[in-house]
Amino acid sequence: MVGELSGLKAFCFDTETTGLDPLAAELVGIAFSWEAHCAVYLAFGDDPKEMKLWIEMLKAPFLDPGIEKYGQNLKYDLHILKNYNIEVKGRLFDTMVAHFILKPEQKHNLNVLAEQYLDYSMVKIESLIGEKGVRQSSFKSVPPEKACEYAGEDADITWQLTEIFKNELQQEGFKDLYEKIEMPLIPVLMKMEHQGVKLDVKALNIFAVELREDIIKEEQEIFSLAGTEFNIGSPRQLGEILFDRLKIIPDPKKTKTKQYATGEEVLVELKDKHPIVEKMLEYRSLKKLLNTYVSALPKLVKPGTGKIHTSFNQALVTTGRLSSVNPNLQNIPVREERGREIRRAFIPESKENIFFSADYSQIELRLMAHLSRDQQMIEAFVNGEDIHTATAAKIYKLDPQEVSKEMRNRAKTANFGIIYGISAFGLAQRMRISRSDARALIDGYFETYPGVREFMDSSIRMAREKGYVETMFGRRRYLPDILSRNAVVRGNAERNAINSPIQGSAADVIKIAMIRIQDTMDSEDLQSSMILQVHDELNFDVVPGELERVKAIVVKEMENAASLSVPLTVDWGAGANWLEAH
Incomplete structure (x- = not known):
């Protein structure tokens, strides 16, 4: 089979694993397809020596730059192969990303695409391993014949969809957008996710103590202004305090359930009406900082790496912007001074390294x-x-x-x-x-x-x-x-x-810059890493001796990513953490 793969112009592959987290999942098998309605499933069994032998043999076709590789959500599969030291070279084709370009507002999962384009209902993974929850089993426990059917179907359907989507991209004029921006971006994002960003958990824990003290202080001031204690987290009780007890405005807004409206927008409008409103906004801001970021981020650190490994989604935001989840690092506060402090906890891999940040000015x-x-x-x-x-x-x-x-x-x-x-x-x-x-x-x-x-x-x-x-x-x-x-x-x-x-143009420009920066850093064999993209900003973990070169590459590629009638300019900074660099 490996010999047959090596003689092909293209093949489709799909990894089967023990979980959705690409940095923790174990490889169970790989399905391949290179013609419609045909697929092969390679199950790795329990013998580590045999698995190692197969992995060594598979390196050659995956490394061959002359063979195009197809897949659905390829970034995940590239992660899995990287875990087993299998490097993937050559052109890529991802049906999920292709469909996102063709129909950005629709769903892009494989079973939906199979029904929509091939009028085919696929085997659902839940029928093999059970519904999500405590009792859901691993793909390892699926009987070989059922695993073969499921995995082979994935590879075959993806192969068939690739043929359809390649034609549609060509007909709709999306070929360049796909081949020059979205496809080369996949391995760049995979590298960033794999590298991760180190978190100073100790600093966040100290900050959490400070925030809790400030929250208690704000609470007491709110009670003092209200003239009574109440449950600040209850919209009903807050409404009664503001509008029945303090009567800060004569005709307050109400929700559909006839309760007083006390949401963020309402309070912002009312903040000049009574000092308690300003205090409530500050209280909510501190609570959000504590619960959403300061207390939550340390729990997302991977024990093996001491880092946070966010997942960048390339096929979600209809304008073409990237989004990030687990955690959403594109949403780390930047406007308020207290919120910015969170960035101090994002640090380079070692004390000798430097955190480097570059962002477009008014792009x-x-x-x-x-x-x-x-x-x-x-x-x-x-x-x-x-x-x-x-x-x-x-x-x-x-x-x-x-x-x-x-x-x-x-x-x-x-x-x-x-x-x-x-x-x-x-x-x-x-x-x-x-x-x-x-x-x-x-x-x-x-x-x-x-x-x-x-x-x-x-x-x-x-x-x-x-x-x-x-x-x-x-x-x-x-x-x-x-x-x-x-x-x-x-x-x-x-x-x-x-x-x-x-x-959307801004999103495309920074994607082009990311691809070129990574290509140049790879070609020069630099050891520094691109670790985060936050809309118009790129962040790097820079090893000793490489700062000047990294800065030169990043600024050049960002400022020349597109030919415009106005200059693109980049602001940059370097420091011991994200806050200092920004």
């Missing part, structure tokens, strides 16, 4: 300038001006040096708000100004940047005519609600029509 505004072709905005970026000061100067018809801090802040809010399709009402709320002032600011903005207005209008027109909008690299965001009769639903689709080409 979405730069892409707006490029996509809208607005000359004023392009000139501001080309001349290296502070875009928010430049915007304020143009709106208020002042020289840049006459722009006050408040004017710059208003322009900044407008710059970022408008690319997300913010309304005068939304801008007024965010800036705490009247709706007429917000409308005047938006009008002044579009007068300053007429190309931006035209870009927004043309994006909405394209969505109405074609049902989708596109990024610079041809990624589509389908917007079926753009013709909805419901104004709220339609308005949301229109905002997505404006922002998706920008956010």
Whole structure:
């Protein structure tokens, strides 16, 4: 069989394992397919010597760069093979990622794709190992003949879907997006996940003690302002305190269950009405920091590595952005000072190493300038001006040096708000100004940047005519609600029509940079590692003596990832942890 694999132009493979965690799962077998309706399943049994022999033999076809490898959710399989020192070379084709490009808003799991494209119902894993829970068994316990049927089916169906998706990608004009961005990104993400990021658990435990003390202090101050003790975590009791006892406003909002509304948005609106509201917001913020991050992160450290190994999802966010789970490291707080402290616990692998961070400066505004072709905005970026000061100067018809801090802040809010399709009402709320002032600011903005207005209008027109909008690299965001009769639903689709080409292009640009950075680091045999991507930011664990080279590679590849009418610029930093580097 191995000899046959080595003589093929392509084969499909699927690993069968003991679990979903790729760093902990054991390999049970591998299924192969190289023609429709045919598959072979190689079960590894209990003899470690025999398994070792098979693994040594399989290295050759997997290493052969001339053989294309197909799979479904290949990143998982690459992890498993890496655990057994099997390196995979050559072109890859992942049916899950391919379908995500073709139909980003749909489901991409194999059984759904089999029914949709092949009218075939697959054997469900639960029928072999039981439903999720305590009693679910391992794939190791599945009888060989049933394991063979299940695994072979996976490989065969994936082979058949590959033939369909390759044609569809070609017909729809997605070939370059797939082959130049999404496919080469798979091994890059696998390497990052495998490498992981070290966590200073001791520092987090100390921070947790501080937070608990602060939470108790906030609690006491809330009780003092309320004039009584109550269950702060109960929305009903909080509502009664705020609106029945303290009567902070005359006609408070209520939920569908007729309770007083005490959610985040409501409290933010009311924070000037009574000191207790500000204290409640601070209390909730501290509780979230403690429960979601400071107490939770240490539990996710893998005992064998002392690191957190997040999982990057390439086929979830419809704009093309990556997301991360277990844990979500793209959501680590950055705006509040206390939240930023969490980043101090993310450290390099050893004390000698350095944490290096690089992020794009205002990439979405730069892409707006490029996509809208607005000359004023392009000139501001080309001349290296502070875009928010430049915007304020143009709106208020002042020289840049006459722009006050408040004017710059208003322009900044407008710059970022408008690319997300913010309304005068939304801008007024965010800036705490009247709706007429917000409308005047938006009008002044579009007068300053007429190309931006035209870009927004043309994006909405394209969505109405074609049902989708596109990024610079041809990624589509389908917007079926753009013709909805419901104004709220339609308005949301229109905002997505404006922002998706920008956010999606930014996602594509950083993916290109990641691929090129990893290629260069590999070709130069650098020992440093790319460990995290947080939207517009890349983070690295740098070994002694490599900082200057890593910095040069990262800045060069990030700034040259796309050819734009404005420069892409990168801010960078280095330190003993993520906070110091950022």
